Amino acid sequence: MQDSSSLLAAYDDQLRSDAETPTAIAVTRLGPLRLVSFARGRGFVTYRDLGGADAADIARLVEGAHRHFTGNPEFRIVEWKTRGHDRAPGLHDALVAHGFIPEEPESIMVGEVRSLVSDVALPEGVTLRTIDSPDDVARMCAMQAEVFADVESDAMTQALLRRLALKDGMSLWIAEAGGEIVTSGRLEPVRGTAFAGIWGGATRAAWRGKGIYRALTSARAQAALAAGKTLIHSDSTEFSRPILEAAGLVKVSTTTPYVWRRELMAS
Template sequence: MRADPPPEPGVSRAWSGGVLRTTGAYHLIGYSALAGADVDREIEAQVAFFRTLGVAVEWKLYGHDRPCDLAAHLAQAGFVADETEHFMVCDLEAGTFDDLPPDGIEIRQVRDLTALEDFALAAGLAFDRDETCALDAYAARLADPTLALLVAYDDGRPVAAGRLEMPRGRAFAGLWGGGTVPGHRGRGIYRALVAARAWEALWRGYRYLTVDARATSRPILERLGFIELTRVTGWTLAP
C-alpha cells in the first residue's frame, strides 16, 4: 500500500531515487527504499526539491524502514519529529464491532454541506485546531464512494467525528481523524464511531482496517481486535 498507493484526488506521485513523494493537495514522503543507498544525498535531494516548491513536507517513518538509523539522518537534515503513533490493523472478519452508540448519541454519515460543517466543527473541537480546510478538501468528495465521513450527535450537537478511506481495488481501508470533543469523552462514543466505520468497510468488501493510533486510543482499539504492527512517526520539514 505504501510503495504502490492507490490513486487519490488532487495529488500526484513520482519516484525520485529510492523515495516516493506525493505532491498537490498535500506533500508527503510515505515510502522510501534507501537501504544501501547514499542516505544523506537522497534526503538532501528531497530537501532541495520541497524547499524549491516553498512548502512543508512530512516524511512518514515506520519502525521497520531501513536503514535503521534513518531518523537520525532526517534530524540532521532539518526534519522535526511529531508524536510517535502506533500503526495498528484489524482483520474485519475477526474483530469485535458490537459497540452501539451510548444513549442519546446518534451517528450519521455526512451527505451534504451542512453535515460537513458539523464534521469540521466536531473535529476542530476534538483536536483543538482549525478544521475549516476540511470543508474544501471533502466538499467535492461527498459523492465519492471511497470516502465516508461520520459524525456523532448528542441532541443535535456534533460531538465526535471520524473519516474512513476505502481505496478501490485494495483489501485495506483506513481510519483517520477519529476524535471526541472534551466533555463527551469516556462514554464509548469513540468506540462506537470506530465500530460504525468498521461495519461500513466490511459492508463495502474490505478485509482489513488500519489506523495510526495515539497512545490514548491504542487500548480501546486493542479491545476491538486491532493489533500493533509497528510504530510510525511523522518527520516534518518546514518550508
C-alpha cells in the first residue's frame, strides 16, 4: 500500500498533463497554464503547478486566461480547476475579481485499483451492466440530472456519446431495478499512465446505503485491472468519499472548481 505522499506525487506527475483532457479540441499555453477548449463552448484551465508565482504573477495569469476565453463569444462556460495543495497566493481573490464563482470543494481520492475490488451482494432484483446505446446513455444522464440537479442532461448525453465513439476505453455503468436506473458511473482509463478514473457516481436517494454503489465501484475496478491499470483516482463528493475511504483510497488533497458563465456576466 502506497502512502499518501507517493500517491499525491503520482497524481501530480501522471495526471496533470494532456492526459487530463483527452477530448480537448485545442490547448493554448499561457505560462504554466493549459487553456483547454472543449466542444459546445466549454473552456477549462489547468496546470501541473504555478511555478512559484507570487500574487502579482497569478493575477496576470488569471487576467490572461480570462481574456483568452471571454474574448471569444463561442465560450459560454469556463472552469478553472484548483487543487488545495498548490502554492497559489492570491488565486481566489483574482478569480473572484474576474467573475469566477467557487463551487463546492471535492476530495481528491487516490489508491490502488485492487483495493476497490470486493464481493458485494446486490439487493434482490438489482442488476449491473455497461451501456453504449443512445437511449440508455440518455436515460443515465437524465437520472444523474435528477440526482445532482446541476447536470445538463442533453448536453451530457451528447458529450458521452461523442466520447464513446472515440473508443478510448471509457465505459458507462448502471445498476437497474425494475427497469429504473438507480445507480450509475463511468470508468476512464487514462492513456499512458497507471491510472483509471471513476466518475459520475450517482445513486437515487431511496437506494443509498444498500451496497449498490460499492458493487458498481468494484465492477469498474475489475475492468480497470483488466485494462492493466494499477491506480485509481476520483474527485469525490461527500456521498462517495466515505465509501472510497473504506475501500482503501486516500484523500490526498481537495479540488475546487471556479466557474465563469457568460450569461451571468450579461445579466
